[in-house]
Amino acid sequence: MKYDVVVIGAGLAGFSSALAAVELGKKVIVVAKGLGNLYSSSGYIDFLGYYPTTTSWPVTNPLQALEGLVSENPEHPYAKVGKESIIRSVNAFLKASGEMGLSYAGSLDSNLLMPTAAGALSPTSLYPGANGKDVKKAREMVVVGIKELIDFYPLIVAQNLERQLGKKVEALWVELGLDLGRELNSYDLALTLEQEKNVIGLINKLKSWGVKDKLVLIPAVLGIKDWQQVINRLESQLECQVMEIPTLPPSVMGYRLAQSFMHYLKKKGVEFIIGHPVVHVDCRAGRCREIAIETAAHRLKKIAGEAFCLATGGILGEGLQVFPKGIREVVFNLPVKTAETHSLEDFFSLEEQPLALAGVMTNEFLQPVDVETGEAALTNVFVAGATLAGYDPFLEKSGNGVALATGYRAGQLAAGGGKVNE
Amino acid sequence: MSNEKERNLDYCLKCSTCHTQCPVVKSHLPFPGPKQMGPELERLRLARGNKETLEIDEALNYCTNCKRCDLACPHGVKPSFYNLKNKGKLQNKFLIRFRDWILAHNVWWSKMAGRVPALANLALRLSLTKRAMGMVGIADRDFPIYRKHPIKISKAVRDKKALYYAGCYASYNEPQIIQAAVNILESCGYQVELAPVACCGTPMVSNGLWDETARLAGKNTDIFLKYIEQGYKIVTTCPSCGLALKEEYEQIIPGEKSKILKANVWELFELLEEEDNLPFEPAEKLADKAYYHVPCHLKAQGIGIPAANLLKDLAVDELVVDDNYCCGISGTYGFKKEKYPIAMDIGKPLFDDIKKSRATLVISDCGTCKLQIVHGTGIEVKHPAEILARYLKKAQ
Ligand SMILES: Cc1cc2nc3c(=O)[nH]c(=O)nc-3n(C[C@H](O)[C@H](O)[C@H](O)COP(=O)(O)OP(=O)(O)OC[C@H]3O[C@@H](n4cnc5c(N)ncnc54)[C@H](O)[C@@H]3O)c2cc1C
Numbered sequence: 001m002k003y004d005v006v007v008i009g010a011g012l013a014g015f016s017s018a019l020a021a022v023e024l025g026k027k028v029i030v031v032a033k034g035l036g037n038l039y040s041s042s043g044y045i046d047f048l049g050y051y052p053t054t055t056s057w058p059v060t061n062p063l064q065a066l067e068g069l070v071s072e073n074p075e076h077p078y079a080k081v082g083k084e085s086i087i088r089s090v091n092a093f094l095k096a097s098g099e100m101g102l103s104y105a106g107s108l109d110s111n112l113l114m115p116t117a118a119g120a121l122s123p124t125s126l127y128p129g130a131n132g133k134d135v136k137k138a139r140e141m142v143v144v145g146i147k148e149l150i151d152f153y154p155l156i157v158a159q160n161l162e163r164q165l166g167k168k169v170e171a172l173w174v175e176l177g178l179d180l181g182r183e184l185n186s187y188d189l190a191l192t193l194e195q196e197k198n199v200i201g202l203i204n205k206l207k208s209w210g211v212k213d214k215l216v217l218i219p220a221v222l223g224i225k226d227w228q229q230v231i232n233r234l235e236s237q238l239e240c241q242v243m244e245i246p247t248l249p250p251s252v253m254g255y256r257l258a259q260s261f262m263h264y265l266k267k268k269g270v271e272f273i274i275g276h277p278v279v280h281v282d283c284r285a286g287r288c289r290e291i292a293i294e295t296a297a298h299r300l301k302k303i304a305g306e307a308f309c310l311a312t313g314g315i316l317g318e319g320l321q322v323f324p325k326g327i328r329e330v331v332f333n334l335p336v337k338t339a340e341t342h343s344l345e346d347f348f349s350l351e352e353q354p355l356a357l358a359g360v361m362t363n364e365f366l367q368p369v370d371v372e373t374g375e376a377a378l379t380n381v382f383v384a385g386a387t388l389a390g391y392d393p394f395l396e397k398s399g400n401g402v403a404l405a406t407g408y409r410a411g412q413l414a415a416g417g418g419k420v421n422e
Numbered sequence: 423m424s425n426e427k428e429r430n431l432d433y434c435l436k437c438s439t440c441h442t443q444c445p446v447v448k449s450h451l452p453f454p455g456p457k458q459m460g461p462e463l464e465r466l467r468l469a470r471g472n473k474e475t476l477e478i479d480e481a482l483n484y485c486t487n488c489k490r491c492d493l494a495c496p497h498g499v500k501p502s503f504y505n506l507k508n509k510g511k512l513q514n515k516f517l518i519r520f521r522d523w524i525l526a527h528n529v530w531w532s533k534m535a536g537r538v539p540a541l542a543n544l545a546l547r548l549s550l551t552k553r554a555m556g557m558v559g560i561a562d563r564d565f566p567i568y569r570k571h572p573i574k575i576s577k578a579v580r581d582k583k584a585l586y587y588a589g590c591y592a593s594y595n596e597p598q599i600i601q602a603a604v605n606i607l608e609s610c611g612y613q614v615e616l617a618p619v620a621c622c623g624t625p626m627v628s629n630g631l632w633d634e635t636a637r638l639a640g641k642n643t644d645i646f647l648k649y650i651e652q653g654y655k656i657v658t659t660c661p662s663c664g665l666a667l668k669e670e671y672e673q674i675i676p677g678e679k680s681k682i683l684k685a686n687v688w689e690l691f692e693l694l695e696e697e698d699n700l701p702f703e704p705a706e707k708l709a710d711k712a713y714y715h716v717p718c719h720l721k722a723q724g725i726g727i728p729a730a731n732l733l734k735d736l737a738v739d740e741l742v743v744d745d746n747y748c749c750g751i752s753g754t755y756g757f758k759k760e761k762y763p764i765a766m767d768i769g770k771p772l773f774d775d776i777k778k779s780r781a782t783l784v785i786s787d788c789g790t791c792k793l794q795i796v797h798g799t800g801i802e803v804k805h806p807a808e809i810l811a812r813y814l815k816k817a818q
């Protein structure tokens with residue numbers, strides 16, 4: 001079977017590559033060992049939260065900060081793809097998210113501070129539209145915990161928010177009266193809130209607490225499909241504003257994005273084979289001809305392509321593997337750039353994480369390069385997402401932003417034979 | 423348990439991605455889901471020396487063995503394996519064991535019914551039979567119809583040899599699938615023989631009969647290996663039979679034999695992808711719009727959807743391909759009284775999607791998926807081999 005573009009990896013980077021390539025009319029397949037990291041992440045697209053990473057003040061205007069970053073830090077993935085391309089990926093994503101029925105909002109001009117499950121404030125650029133409220137502007141806030149939900153503690157969240165925002169934040173518990181004989185995680189709870197009687201139950205419980213005119217912060221469990229309607233109903237019946245707080249894995253907000261994105265791509269004709277790793281590649285004279293995945297029979301299934309997007313994630317996504325002697329890129333065995341220092345102190349430092357910075361080096365076309373010579377090692381392979389070297393997604397708060405921007409660019413380059421028609 | 427599987431436990435990072443992909447969790451929330459039933463409890467079982475079963479193990483009865491958790495896991499853990507294995511240790515109540523045993527040995531009943539199909543079909547539709555089945559916990563739903571049909575096979579000796587393993591459903595309920603597969607293989611130049619193997623064991627292992635399945639798997643493997651030694655490829659058209667030979671046998675009877683077997687098993691259209699000149703020619707299209715429901719166990723084989731492109735080229739103007747949904751029946755699962763509502767609830771999004779698509783024909787490789795889809799939508803379902811055999815080039 002031959003494809004125009006073969007995408008390896010089913011995280012946000014892989015999905016963005018597939019989106020770009022299918023928009024350009026290409027025949028696309030996504031192959032991956034398993035599902036990507038979105039199911040554990042907040043579903044927010046953070047572009048640049050902290051720059052330089054040593055500051056403790058969040059970036060207010062990511063686009064402006066990006067300009068500095070691009071000129072000061074040419075090895076950063078954002079510098080490789082450039083500002084225009086980043087903006088294009090955001091526009092494409094916002095449009096597609098609307099078509100998926102998720103309707104993301106936000107822009108690169110400003111960061112919004114979003115409360116996390118621990119009550120921290122995390123700067124982000126793109127978020128589901130229904131969630132686009134500003135905790136800094138809210139006059140009165142209340143954090144709602146749900147008794148049946150594990151791992152969410154409204155008092156701690158409220159205390160932490162109070163400390164950071166310098167204003168009073170209330171906390172309260174509600175009990176929905178669900179008895180399913182086991183602990184419920186956020187995904188389970190979201191399933192129960194697909195049922196009318198539980199939504200009404202929640203509304204009634206909150207009514208008795210009096211949340212009128214307040215900003216209600218509630219864990220992101222308001223349904224897996226019809227959550228926007230649930231938010232609307234809560235807001236209109238309680239005369240309040242409602243904002244979901246992303247939870248620990250399984251994260252329902254991440255789940256919604258991952259599932260919707262995948263279904264959307266399938267409807268556009270993108271094929272998927274998930275659950276089977278790429279274990280073999282056939283590269284000759286600087287080009288990859290085909291890859292092969294391991295089927296259930298442990299035979300190889302060959303997949304030929306004109307171009308390939310490598311979006312297998314970093315160490316956590318298992319696109320990079322750590323050995324006692326170094327780090328390996330698992331699919332093409334590409335050279336991996338590691339940070340120079342490797343002492344144990346660096347390892348645990350709160351400054352830049354050598355492991356987070358490690359990754360595949362590319363040129364401006366996202367083609368993997370030889371670390372020494374800088375020459376493209378493979379001309380029809382384009383690298384995206386957490387596999388890339390030169391940035392620290394955790395300190396910068398740029399994980400999904402880099403995945404989206406580089407993924408989209410890689411998809412365009414793969415579809416255009418290494419060029420992008422602008 | 424093989425060391426590899428034990429080591430796999432350590433790879434579980436408790437991300438719960440698998441949990442979000444489990445169709446049973448979605449339709450029956452009391453089910454604790456693959457992460458907990460699989461890697462999490464397995465650690466506990468190991469820590470306790472793997473002796474007594476845990477109280478919570480009873481929930482294993484609710485796992486359908488759809489394998490969606492395995493495919494979802496980003497870290498290579500296979501929760502379904504632990505579920506299948508530990509189901510074998512459950513001490514269910516007598517009536518449940520009895521009922522599950524009956525369903526697990528579906529091949530025996532099929533063999534009997536296959537001899538006298540008309541009588542069997544009549545008996546299965548009698549209200550008395552239905553009442554008796556209800557008493558042992560079998561759901562009041564339509565059973566597959568038994569059919570007998572002689573198969574025509576060429577005796578010509580050829581270099582390319584295929585041992586076609588049809589499985590129970592095609593053998594007893596839709597022998598026309600067998601004829602279609604044989605015709606396609608012969609047109610591709612294969613000398614075809616029908617495998618002298620009855621049940622693959624999937625209904626047994628998913629009903630907790632681990633040891634019996636191990637014996638059956640061993641016996642079947644020996645038969646298959648004799649043919650493999652003579653250069654035969656083992657070809658399947660039933661996704662669950664195929665997956666059993668490719669993956670589950672190796673889990674149940676690990677060793678060299680199951681390794682050789684798995685390497686030689688091909689899904690019919692997976693095999694056709696390797697052929698250079700396919701023996702098809704255009705003819706009148708069968709439907710304007712058809713809906714291809716990809717069975718869970720075809721998806722789990724990791725071979726893509728090899729029949730889809732042929733179907734698009736030859737048989738239908740528009741093919742909607744879906745691998746998002748599990749139909750819910752999961753072999754014998756949807757025939758159990760207490761599980762029937764869950765099976766129907768799991769299938770509902772699929773039924774809705776099929777109806778919404780306005781397709782007039784549904785295509786699916788799995789016999790029980792077919793029963794469930796017909797039951798849920800009333801729309802006709804056909805096996806891709808059955809359809810594509812119509813487009814074989816006529817002999818010169
Ligand atoms: C817990 C957590 C929470 C986070 N939250 C946020 C957040 O809220 N906002 C944000 O912006 N960023 C967040 N991040 C960072 C962000 O999620 C990642 O940087 C980003 O998702 C990386 O996406 P990716 O597509 O590059 O990789 P991944 O999502 O890791 O996807 C990698 C894919 O490659 C596949 N793969 C790996 N090896 C192979 C192989 N050999 N063959 C085939 N396929 C293979 C995997 O199965 C997977 O499908 C978070 C990270 C973590 C760990």
Ligand code: SF4
Binds near residue numbers: 437440456494
């Ligand atoms: S089995 Fe895999 S998907 Fe499930 S929790 Fe463990 S690591 Fe995550």
Ligand code: SF4
Binds near residue numbers: 443488489501505
């Ligand atoms: S095999 Fe299917 S039903 Fe069983 S735990 Fe895994 S996903 Fe759930």
